[in-house]
Amino acid sequence: MSKVINLVVAGLGGQGVLKASDILAEAAFRAGFDVKKSELHGMSQRGGSVSSDVRFGDQVWSPMVPAGEADCLVVLDETQVEVNRGVLRPGGVLIGPDLIAPGALKNKKSLNVALLGALSSHLEIPEEHWLAAIRANLAEKLHKANEQSFALGRAAGRF
């Protein structure tokens, strides 16, 4: 495989965008890929737009996804869809917050992980690596809720 998979996770500060991209990058890393992940933080605590790029493949050079080349875009907040749409390549997949029915998540904060579940159904990363990455990046008391959210998103993502 010489192609690089380009993914972007976007949302607002405080929604867990960076946590989601950490989990995503770690899942790809555990699956044995070269991985690069990039974002700018500093202002992310204060509710502004946040986005994070994750790229994986045999060998990745630049850590940033070029505009118009993302294979998938995961957006955690409806208002951020249009702001970020330009990163998608023609035919790229948009995974938005509307994919998860309101009230479907026991823990609302786990929307980020639910949408990763949806993303996971589009990627060739075995499920075990996703689950291990979730456990490695979240406190133990959050594991169960997030595993459920992931499963829910994974089922919803198979459209």
Place this chain on the structure above:
Amino acid sequence: MSTVNIPVTSDPEGLTCPTSPIGDPAASPHENVIAQTARAAADLLRRSSGAENARLSSDRHLASPAMSAQPQLLSGDEAVAPAALHARVRLGTGYPGTPSTEILEAFDKLGGRAQWSPNEKVALEVGLGAAFGGARTLVTMKHIGLNVAADPLFTAAYTDLEAGLVVVSADDPGMASSQNEQDNRHYARAAALPMLEPMDSQQAYDLTLLAFDISERWRIPVILRITTRVCHSKTLVRPRASQAETPTPGFRRDIQARVMIPAYAKPAHHRLRHKLAEIAAWNDAEGPSRVFPGGPGSDGDLGIIATGIAAVHAREAAPGARLLAIGLTYPLPLGTIRAFADTCERLLVLEEGDPVLHQALLAAGIPAEGKPDMYRFGELNVARVRRILAGDQTPEPVPPKGKPPELCQGCSHRGVFEVLRDMDCIVAGDIGCYTLGVLPPFSAMDTCVCMGASIGVGLGLRHVLPEDQARRVVSVIGDSTFVHSGLTGVAEMVYNPPATGHVVLILDNGTTAMTGQQEHPGTGRTLSHDPTGKISFEGLARAMGVQNVHVVAFNEADGTLEALLKDLLARPETSLVVARQPCVLAAPKIRFHEKAATDRLQACPSSLVDD
């Protein structure tokens, strides 16, 4: 899934950055090294273009047998920390600043000894003392922090160190979280100090180790310049084994090497230039330059010379081009560069920020193309590098604007800026979360330049404005910023008070919120949140002779602050008000640390004194 076509033209074995300890300086005197230079440069090029290219590794991190541990996914900042640990750094000092902050925090978590200083100048001075005392020391700061630390830096360059001293300058091209995008490569030239520039986390790790070796071999401070994208991007790092234990610190008197009176500084300047000439020659012979052979593609006659993250963008944008990535960017390996240039029909210099490298090549008589001036602004990325390669100077597409950050709901700064807005104050502002008071719905800040400037700028305005305007001027400064560089401003206020008096407002939210809630000397806790001495702002102001000193526990709009400010603004006296209320995001952690300290004190009353 789409295909971004990146041929697997990995780094051929042996071209990864050499980080083995440098040998005895006596073994490779200046002249010998220069004699070796052309041979080594030719060798580097041969290795990059010859038959060995067939031996491609699919993992460029698998190169050296010296690398032992499993790879880890680390940010550039997180990679500097284990390198410091493996280099046996005994002390890390610094002042928080995006994108450098995580380095010392990670070093602390790994068990290293790390301390926040009140500002970057003090951090560097402490680091210098430690290096004089024989301890390897790491000093970290953001790019503008080096302006604050520039005074010790320039003369530290003249001294001879006893142990390695590495100064990390984390630059922010594109200003993700800074008030300017100054290019600190100029500091290497201006202060005459070696500078290393990593392109990814592995190099951040490798070049940190190398920086200590260079620093110790030539007894000179070394600058590691790392940029936002490298600091905050996670890439694979394969750490090496820890280096051998370094000698125990101890004092060795060497007055002429460390007391910079003119009589000693004059020969010291000559020594410094001699060190640089040796380092340049070493850089040509054995430095961390890497040549990537051109892969299949149409760019065969193109050669690119790049530094830092520009190298990986170049690799992606022009996979067919040959690439020379320079790791030790000052003093430059001009022999290596010349030899590379000779083999290229078209030579392009790719660098973020100012045309520092390009101008250095032109000055050395090496003809090369640079980038059009429009690409001097902001970060580079693959798309921009493609445009540079194509000579495209048409206006760039403007990405849609996202939602700007704002003060958190419940943030203590909100109420203060409502009062300042409603009172129509002229606000000399400063840097921190509270700078967001400039945005609607407050629009209550009129100046913001650098840390601490609020006080001096406010005084300047007071001195010259007509009286009715002068009376409306307030200097607003955060607690961490006040400790960083507000004290001298207060000294100025007491010493040269404006005719209308002045009012300084310290927004004490008990943390350095802007950069992610670090401790500072006003919180009474160390970097690792243990109790320590605490500075009282109000006590300090009284001791310095400020006429009116007040503390308000600021709680929403109860009118206290407004009434107090009205009173103070009407007096031709000097005033300082501490508005105290914890940052809402930090408050739970502050309570946690306070409780931990009380518990400890109760368990063992002497513990505060003993450690």
